[in-house]
Amino acid sequence: MLANRTARATAYTLAVVWGLWSVAMVLGDRWGLFADNWFMSITMAFGSFVAGSTSEGGGAVAFPVMTLGFGIRPDVARDFSMLIQSVGMNSAGFSILYTRIPVERHALVWSSLGGAVGIVLGLEFVAPLLSPAFTKMFFTAVWLSFALALYWINRYHDREVHTAITNFLPRHAVLLFGTGIVGGAITSITGSGLDIATFALLVLRLRICERVATPTSVVLMGINSLVGALWKGGVRGDLAPEAWSYWWVCVPIVVMGAPLGAQFIRNRSRLFVSGLLYVAIVAQTLAALFIVEQSLGLALFSLSVFTAGVLFFRAMAARGVRRLEWLADEGHSPPG
Numbered sequence: 001m002l003a004n005r006t007a008r009a010t011a012y013t014l015a016v017v018w019g020l021w022s023v024a025m026v027l028g029d030r031w032g033l034f035a036d037n038w039f040m041s042i043t044m045a046f047g048s049f050v051a052g053s054t055s056e057g058g059g060a061v062a063f064p065v066m067t068l069g070f071g072i073r074p075d076v077a078r079d080f081s082m083l084i085q086s087v088g089m090n091s092a093g094f095s096i097l098y099t100r101i102p103v104e105r106h107a108l109v110w111s112s113l114g115g116a117v118g119i120v121l122g123l124e125f126v127a128p129l130l131s132p133a134f135t136k137m138f139f140t141a142v143w144l145s146f147a148l149a150l151y152w153i154n155r156y157h158d159r160e161v162h163t164a165i166t167n168f169l170p171r172h173a174v175l176l177f178g179t180g181i182v183g184g185a186i187t188s189i190t191g192s193g194l195d196i197a198t199f200a201l202l203v204l205r206l207r208i209c210e211r212v213a214t215p216t217s218v219v220l221m222g223i224n225s226l227v228g229a230l231w232k233g234g235v236r237g238d239l240a241p242e243a244w245s246y247w248w249v250c251v252p253i254v255v256m257g258a259p260l261g262a263q264f265i266r267n268r269s270r271l272f273v274s275g276l277l278y279v280a281i282v283a284q285t286l287a288a289l290f291i292v293e294q295s296l297g298l299a300l301f302s303l304s305v306f307t308a309g310v311l312f313f314r315a316m317a318a319r320g321v322r323r324l325e326w327l328a329d330e331g332h333s334p335p336g
Helices: 001-028 033-053 056-067 074-098 107-128 133-151 170-190 194-205 208-235 241-264 271-289 294-330
Strands: none
Touching: 001 074, 001 241, 033 056, 033 074, 033 241, 033 271, 056 074, 056 133, 056 194, 056 271, 074 133, 074 170, 074 208, 074 241, 107 170, 107 194, 107 208, 133 170, 133 194, 133 271, 133 294, 170 194, 194 208, 194 294, 208 241
16 A cells, blocks of 8 residues: 555656656757756755655755865855755655655644745845855754764664654744744755754654654755745745756756655664764765865854854753653643
């Protein structure tokens, strides 16, 4: 039964997206774009699979590869990430929901709302303030701080985890909404962010299993990317033209790769999921340190972001311990 639902979800997605894409490619005579931009098709073959199988959006692969490996401007990489995730991660999200892979539904509602606010405010007021080098290192430092916090908490392999937010209260809605604003603002800078912010909250603070938090973050990032792309392209009308060129050659790739990643991770252990994240994050950190020309100011900025991130994520983990203690003894007032 599951195999049939998975096959149907994949078939529906491919039929719709490939059909519309093919018509648009013919009408716009865009086939020549592959000659100049084939490297992005290859990049997103890997990136879309990672996007569907981990809490890292496709932009978390595309952004460092584009900016560090190919020297593409961060604003172009950011716009492309939002555009391509609008297709790839929403395709994966459809597959996740259609095949009934468990997700945290409270997080889908409240983090999506906060993320919409955060990405709009970020695109208007935050993203224009950072130079390309600082944007690259901000991205790297945030992810590295999260990896360290996740490794720290996963030292306890048998730690207690849940598949949903137990005893959901209004304060949890506020927490998810606020985290969504922060994550959406990060997305406005690097093209992904709501996924990692909500994933961190669910895993570290609310003690949700990575196997549930991962597909939840995939669905959230797809929604947030679509909001960002519509705001940047429809309201502001200033999506980078180069981003569109890359987008056209990647659409048929990601619409298949992201759903495959979502199904691949379905029955994997939470420690396996975490291992994938560690490898991806360490690789992009090493690349950034070697490729981005460092200065004292940039190094201090990166160290500050990393330190703030570690403290923030460690605080989340500590609050998670208090939450487990409260759940074990519901006679006490719930932690904030």
